[in-house]
Amino acid sequence: SQKIEQNSEALNIQEGKTATLTCNYTNYSPAYLQWYRQDPGRGPVFLLLIRENEKEKRKERLKVTFDTTLKQSLFHITASQPADSATYLCAYGSSNTGKLIFGQGTTLQVKP
């Protein structure tokens, strides 16, 4: 069955360091991947989308990579800040159904 996995253990890093979150998928060839941020008590908020034919996408301090050979996406936050502390969700989608499959999310804690 289609599966998407994120590291369920929380990631704790020091302010100023780069946070790297991993998203792996199996039994599927997604047309694109999306990353969302979710704060406690709130709905997910869209951050970045990367297509299968793109290797890398950047937005300010955020960078996403997509390796279709490894079936993996990496999400990087450079110069991390305590305000970046949240749960980050990856989701993959097909090109024509519009259906997104979400991972379980990874909680990031940035300590001052």
Next chain:
Amino acid sequence: EAGVVQSPRYKIIEKKQPVAFWCNPISGHNTLYWYRQNLGQGPELLIRYENEEAVDDSQLPKDRFSAERLKGVDSTLKIQPAELGDSAVYLCASSPGLAGVKNIQYFGAGTRLSVL
């Protein structure tokens, strides 16, 4: 521009009682989704609408769950009767379309349901 609005934010009910959730999507968004999110998990799709039509309800437990989207705008999700295992956050989302950047989903704050 207003975001996706959901109500209520919290609901506590006893098992076997009915409950309903309401969602108002972003104006102009034809696609509407209902998700269920359990603690420590990602959202799981329950049903997806294109305008008034439910185009994917394969994950909706149809024996107790129902949904409607009259006039292709607001939507309600109902559970009757509720079970203890239904305790979760119910999220509504909308998007401009289906593919690629049009499938960027905008979520409401969710309704946290507790079934006692």
